[in-house]
Amino acid sequence: MxxxxxxxxxxxxxxxxxxxxxxxxxxxxxxxxxxxxxxxxxxxxxxxxxxxxxxxxxxxxxxxxxxxxxxxxxxxxxxxxxxxxxMGLLSQKPTVLPMSIYENVVYGLRIHGEKNKSKLDQAVEKYLREANLWNEVKDRLHDSASRLSIGQQQRLCLARGLAVExxxxxxxxxxxxxxxxxxxxxxxxxxxxxxxxxxxxxxxxxxxxxxxxxxxxxxxxxxxxxxxxxxxxxxxxxxxKTQAYLEGRFIEEFPIAAELDLCGGAKQDFPFRFEESLRGLTEGQIFKTLVDNEGLLRQILDLEQGQGHKVLEVRQISSTQWEIIIEKRGIGYSI
Amino acid sequence: MAELTLRLWKDQVSHRLMILMGLMVLFLGFFIGGGLLARALPVLQHHHWDQLLFSSQWHPTQGQFGLGAFIAGTLWVTFVAILIAVPLSVLTAMFLSEYCPSPVRLWLKPGIELLAGISPVVYGVWGMLVIVPLVRDYLMPFFSEHFPFFPFVSENYTGFSALTAGIVLAVMVSPLIISLLEEIMHSVSFGMREVALALGATKWQMVKTVVLRKVSPGMVAAIILGFSRAMGETMAVLMVAGCAMGIFPHSLFDTAYPLPALIANTYGEMMSVPLYDAAILLAALVLFILTVAFNMIAWGILLYLENREA
CATH class of the missing domain: 3.40.50.300 (P-loop containing nucleotide triphosphate hydrolases)
Known part of the structure; x- marks a missing residue:
């Protein structure tokens, strides 16, 4: 990709x-x-x-x-x-420019200097067709665009955006x-x-x-x-949080029971410190840890598979730091 | 139940009161026009209308009442004023609305609006002290030397001239036009600007093709409003235009004697001269009709532009 x-x-x-x-x-x-x-x-x-x-x-x-x-x-x-x-932009509310349908489509071409009438004519037809609006407006291209219905206006906006290729x-x-x-x-x-x-x-x-x-x-x-x-x-x-949003549930912030800052520490030292911190928690409690390199981040994310803890969220908080929120799970946990 | 009756009664009364007030305002114009016409009728009966309107012979004691020079003076001064005021106002408004960082705008706008509130007589004094010498000592010598043709040739070396009046008027009406224009330009939606920019327009292209186009009806209205004000302005013009009798202005540097100045200068004096009073009221009627006519034209343009949009 x-x-x-x-x-x-x-x-x-x-x-x-x-x-x-x-x-x-x-x-x-x-x-x-x-x-x-x-x-x-x-x-x-x-x-x-x-x-x-x-x-x-x-x-x-x-x-x-x-x-x-x-x-x-x-x-x-x-x-x-x-x-x-x-980049063509389609906004929330269709915004037609205060000019005719034709002029709306060729607006972008005109500001980039296209003056050739037949090229403009061709572009109007091509892009109105592409936006599936041509058949509805081909007989009134020089009418004001604001007279179109709101759905037609949005398709006109699409044609206008496509016209600049x-x-x-x-x-x-x-x-x-x-x-x-x-x-x-x-x-x-x-x-x-x-x-x-x-x-x-x-x-x-x-x-x-x-x-x-x-x-x-x-x-x-x-x-x-x-x-x-x-x-x-x-x-x-x-x-x-994604699950909650998709299911239409209220998204809550997690109650953090413990934190562990692993920034700057010696790398070989990390698994030991991490497991020690987790050991101090009971099942279901939530634990936040801070890391400052991607290797470490990967390792911790692998825990979800390896040790059965649940990674609830990974959030980048600065250009080099990540916050990982983990829920302690007992199942499958072994040293 | 009684409470409901009272509420309905209030509804009816307020409704009718508003209709009444609206009609009154509407008829006020007709009453003023009608009143002026009635009082001006004697002179219209004694003299032919084209002599009254187009002749520059103004000798009340000899029974000659040609308003031509005054009408021409009014139009000439107003025209000059608008010629100066429109680019000044449009560009200033554009700067304020589009290019000015908002803290600066916050300070500049009230400052400009403050100018609109200054009394005309102050502008008149300023015109006499600053603009008259400027025109006399710099502009007129410069133009008569380098552009010795219409509309710059004149025998009037005093500095009191149509151009002086035009400049003063332009400065007077600009704040009003700027403030209106800025308001309407600023009201163009962000979404519409965004469309133009998203298609790759430069800022100036966006302003030119979207903002200016969108506000063109409002722009016409604002300019005409300034125009009407300039046409009716009396005091400042009277102080700086020169106001010499009976001359058609042929140049920017000729004196002009606009109708409002004539009315203010002479009404109430020499009322024993036959028809004098009627002639002055005819001048007022002409001014009234001119203003109304310009407003109508503006209205027409406005409707045309709005129809083109909608």
């Missing part, structure tokens, strides 16, 4: 508020990736970090890297207009304002387009994620909880 977008240790803050907390993730090429999670957990922020629309928010502070085709888009030298052109389509809950039929049409479009484009969708509709997604990212309160192939994450999630 080749990543199209690679997020490396991305954090976003608005003033004192942390919206995204050390997110590292790869978005696969030519697949539909769904970002799921409750409202206000940073889904849209993550999406808008991909085309740097985040920069427009006053007071937003971004750290970390986002690589698109291996190129860091937060590099000061990045040409924003070309970067954004590579992006590689990536970003959808920020693109069907949430639409009626079921229009939503279905948009979903069908996504399925039809996914062989040509990398599609990233923010959605809070689980069924939509199930219908569309190949890959799923679950965010909760700015933390990346779980990600992986859709069938795995959605049907047998590994972590407790």
């Amino acid at each position: 080749r990543p199209h977008i690679s997020v490396k240790d991305l954090s976003v803050q608005y003033g004192a508020l942390t919206i995204l907390n050390h997110i590292s993730i790869d978005i696969p090429d030519k697949k539909i990736t769904a970002i799921i999670g409750p409202s206000g957990c940073g889904k849209t922020t993550l999406l808008k970090s991909f085309n740097r629309l985040l920069d427009l928010q006053e007071g937003a502070k971004v750290s970390g890297q986002v690589l698109v085709d291996g190129e860091d888009i937060y590099d000061p030298g990045t040409e924003m207009t070309h970067l954004r052109r590579r 992006p590689e990536i389509i970003l959808g920020d809950e693109p069907t949430s304002a639409l009626d079921p039929v229009s939503a279905e049409q948009i979903e069908q479009r996504f399925l039809a387009l996914k062989n040509q484009y990398t599609i990233v969708l923010v959605t809070h509709i689980l069924r939509q994620a199930k219908r569309l997604a190949d890959y799923v990212i679950f965010l909760y309160l700015g933390n990346l909880i779980e990600h992986g192939p859709a069938e795995k994450v959605l049907s047998s999630p590994r972590f407790v």
Whole structure:
């Protein structure tokens, strides 16, 4: 699986508020990736970090890297207009520009300097067809776009986004304002387009994620909880918070009974210290440990299989530190 | 039950009261227009209307009441003012709304709005002390030397001129236009800006193709509002326009004598001269009609633009 977008240790803050907390993730090429999670957990922020629309928010502070085709888009030298052109954005509420249907579709082409009338005409037909809107509007291309129904407007927005020939389509809950039929049409479009484009969708509709997604990212309160192939994450999630969210249960923070800081310690020393800490707990109690290298992280995660403890959450808290939350289980535990 | 009756009664009364007030405001315009017409009727009966409106012969004691020069003066000064005020206001509003960092905007905007509240007479004094010498000593010599053709040629070397009045008026009406424009530009939704930028537009392309387009009806309305104010402005203009009788302005540097200045200067004096009173009220009526006409035109443009959008 080749990543199209690679997020490396991305954090976003608005003033004192942390919206995204050390997110590292790869978005696969030519697949539909769904970002799921409750409202206000940073889904849209993550999406808008991909085309740097985040920069427009006053007071937003971004750290970390986002690589698109291996190129860091937060590099000061990045040409924003070309970067954004590579990504079509569909927002929550369809936003047509105050001009005709035709002008909406060719807007992006015009601002990039295309003047040839016949090329523009061709583009209008091609992309309206691709968005499955052509037959409905072909006789009134020069009417104002705001007269279209809201579902048609969203398809027009899709055509407008496709017209600049992006590689990536970003959808920020693109069907949430639409009626079921229009939503279905948009979903069908996504399925039809996914062989040509990398599609990233923010959605809070689980069924939509199930219908569309190949890959799923679950965010909760700015933390990346779980990600992986859709069938795995959605049907047998590994972590407790993901399970709770998928089942519609209330997501609780874990009551931590003990903590162990393994940062900076000698590596050979670690298993001993770790097991000693666990031994002091009774079954079902929750234990938090802090590590600062990935090797150690792997070792601890293997415990779930090896010793039967339950890893509840792994959370990156800085560029080199991880927090692992483990529930002690007695079953299968042996020294 | 009694409580319900009272509530329904209040509902009815407030409803009717509002209709009444609305009608009153509506009819106020008609009453003013009608009143002016009635009082101006004597001079309209004695003289032909085209002589009254287009002749520049204004000799009340000889029975000549040509308002032509005053009407031309009004239009000329207003035109100059708008020519200066529109780019100034549009660009300032654009800066405030689109480019200015918000802490600066927070300070600049009230500052600009404060300018709108300053009394016209203060602008008049400022015009006499600053703009008149500027026009007299710098602008006019410069233009008559380098651009010796219409509309820069003039025999008036005093500095009291249509251009001076235009500048002062522009400075007076700009704060109003800026504050309105900034408000409507700022109201363009973030989503719409986002669309343009997400498609790869530069900031200026976004402002030009989305913000300006979206606000164009409001922009026309704001400019016309400024226009009407400029046309009716009396005191500041009277102090700096020169106000020489009976001359059609042929140049930016000629004096102008706009209608409001004429009315303010002469009404209540020499009322023993026959028809004088009626002629001044005719001037007021003409000013009234001009203002209404411009507002109607603006309204038409506004409707056209809004229809194009919707």
